[in-house]
Structures are given as C-alpha cells and as structure tokens.
Amino acid sequence: MNTPRSGFTALEAAITTAIIGLVLSTLMTFAESSSEAHRAQLVSVGLHDRGKGALERIEVQLQSARLASITPQVESPLFTTVIDFQREVGTGAVAVWGPTERIGLELDDGEVDDGLDNDNDGMTDERRVVWTRALGTAEEQRSVLARDVPEWGEDGILDGLDDNGNGVIDEPGFFFTFENGALVVSLSLQSDVGQPTHSAGTFEGKIHVRN
Numbered sequence: 001m002n003t004p005r006s007g008f009t010a011l012e013a014a015i016t017t018a019i020i021g022l023v024l025s026t027l028m029t030f031a032e033s034s035s036e037a038h039r040a041q042l043v044s045v046g047l048h049d050r051g052k053g054a055l056e057r058i059e060v061q062l063q064s065a066r067l068a069s070i071t072p073q074v075e076s077p078l079f080t081t082v083i084d085f086q087r088e089v090g091t092g093a094v095a096v097w098g099p100t101e102r103i104g105l106e107l108d109d110g111e112v113d114d115g116l117d118n119d120n121d122g123m124t125d126e127r128r129v130v131w132t133r134a135l136g137t138a139e140e141q142r143s144v145l146a147r148d149v150p151e152w153g154e155d156g157i158l159d160g161l162d163d164n165g166n167g168v169i170d171e172p173g174f175f176f177t178f179e180n181g182a183l184v185v186s187l188s189l190q191s192d193v194g195q196p197t198h199s200a201g202t203f204e205g206k207i208h209v210r211n
C-alpha cells in the first residue's frame, strides 16, 4: 500500500516551507550585503568618479553656450583658467542671449596663495572651480563644480616648456584652451591626503561649442 497522499503533502509542505525560508533568508542576506557594498562604494567615491563627475558638470553648462559669446578664446599652447559665456534663450526668430555666465578657477575658501596650507587640510594653495550665473547682476548665483584642484597640473616644471607633451605649456590644475576648433577642458584633482604640489589625476574633455 502506498503511504496516504496527505503524508506526502505534509512532507512536501515542510520541504517547501524550508526552501522558501532558505530562499528568503538568502535573498535578505544578499540584499543586506549589496546595500552594504553600495554604502561602502558611496562612501569611498574614488578620484576617478570625482573627476568624471566634475568634468560632466562643466561640460553640461558649456554644451548650450554659443561660440561667439565665449571670452577669451585662447588656443593651445596657451590657456585660460576662466571663461565667460552666454547661452541662447527663448525660441523666437531672432537669437536672444541670456545673461553672462562664468566658469573659472579660484582659491579655495580659507586658502591664501602663499605656498602654505592655510586651512590645514593637507593641500597647499588648493583651488576650486566655480560656476557663476547672471554674473554681476542682483541675481548672481555661484556653485562649486570641483574642489581639491591643485595649483599646477601635470606639467610639473615651470620652465616655458611643454614637459608632459599635452600641447599646453606649464598648465595649472584647471584650464580651457581651443584645439582644432574644440574647447578643451582639463581638470586635475588631488586626493585629500596631502601631496601639496602633485596632482593625483587629470581629466580632459572636448566640447564642440555651437556656432
């Protein structure tokens, strides 16, 4: 005689319950560990992510700028650490340009350009990249697009030569230059562990600004 069907059902139910429990607990462990990993990842956002993120923030602003509004327009091997620009606003037949905006390099809060680490953060004379909207008006607004920018880029030696062969001479930690009609943006970032005069990473973007 076969064991009554209900016996199998009870066994099956027990096994099923056990399996479901196991699957659930595995899923929960997985969810916990992946959220832990995610948190850890967020906490230790690497230099690469910081660089790419900052470059993207800069590029997004300049993608809608008009070429003729960009001042100054400097070509490599020269560079500029600040540019002013305007975007086209409105959709009428006649182009209307918006208020002047600026993206430029300036000393970080609490730093003086004196070869000393005035704010004791492990970086000497560090800079930041600031985006200013409605420049010089009552509506002027400023946002920091990048922090921990070293005074100098990867050229290394201030000797009037392009020592690192990037086409620009004695470049600072952040600059713009035009190269074959494209606006090049170069951004160096330091890790916040002090390496006062050496950049820890350099990121470069090319923007084809609209005519």
Ligand SMILES: [Ca+2]
Pocket (backbone or CB within 6 Å): 111, 116, 117, 118, 119, 120, 121, 122, 123, 124, 125, 126
């Ligand atoms: Ca400092």
Ligand SMILES: [Ca+2]
Pocket (backbone or CB within 6 Å): 111, 112, 113, 114, 115, 116, 117, 118, 124, 125, 126
């Ligand atoms: Ca200083």
Ligand SMILES: [Ca+2]
Pocket (backbone or CB within 6 Å): 154, 155, 161, 162, 163, 164, 165, 166, 167, 168, 169, 170, 171
């Ligand atoms: Ca160079």
Ligand SMILES: [Ca+2]
Pocket (backbone or CB within 6 Å): 155, 156, 157, 158, 159, 160, 161, 162, 163, 164, 169, 170
């Ligand atoms: Ca040099």
